Amino acid sequence: MAYKYTLEILAGIAIIAFCAVFLYTSATMSGAEFAGSDNVGSGLIAKLSGNPIENFQPLIWQWVPPSGEIESALFALQAAVGGILVGGVFGYWMGQKNKT
């Protein structure tokens, strides 16, 4: 029982280390914009193909969220769906365990 929380501690250390690395990078790296890696990747595609990035048009029409805020809201919605599923099931299992 002495090691009951080993994994929790390890996870905490990993998250804190990750945050520390982020703070260090954002303070020291010049030109770090923290854009999505897919945007950076798209820039490389444009460079490799010799085709300016504006020339890459969707092959199939695509709805684009009208603003960054709406995009964030929809991402949050996706996380919420996952959160409800996880929380619901853990609660269900906890209830089952308490009953028996």
Add this chain to the structure above:
Amino acid sequence: MHIMEGFLPWQWCLVWWIIALPCLIIGIHQLKKVLGADREALPLLGVTGGFIFILSSLKLPSVTGSCSHPTGTGLSAISFGPWITAVVCAIVLLFQSLFLAHGGLSVLGANIVSMGIVGPLVGYGIYRLLRDTSVNIYITIFLVCALADLFTYVMTSLELALAYPAETGGIVSSFILFMGIFAITQIPLAIVEGVVLALVFKYIVALKPDILIRLKIFSEKQINAARSEI
């Protein structure tokens, strides 16, 4: 992380769709079989799928000065195998391409192959390799989740390198360039994802060990050892 709509020539979109579709069909078939045999597998599917929803919505900053997101596919790959994981990923990726302009319908096949098939397949391979050894199951889970995440991005790099070989050095040099953007960014995220999902697995072991034994994910002996260990 996803390849964006319009950034893959239609021939390549078609190739990846042709690879992804049979895997999805196998996945749907397996899903019906698993849920038909044991309804108690449904909550476990909910938890493992839920983590794919949560983790793939988090865009996190990484050491390279860009952002990327974890995939969360490792737990599902261990519990249900890569084909069912591909089906869950397809749902997440479809949501993201329809409502977030993240990925797209033409490149959906390519994104399913990287996030839903190759990543989980690598994770599942590691799980099968380590399952019957004396390696601690939490270390197994950590490795599966971290490497399933990382190999998703290795595959994305390969998909892009195949479509856009560099003028000098061809596919290999282009692959290295894309790896520099996608896979290197992903290493710290993959490590954190591995540790966090190992922790989640601990809670599943604590709350519902019988389903893990019934689905033959780990043996009774291993689960009991894991319960007493931590």
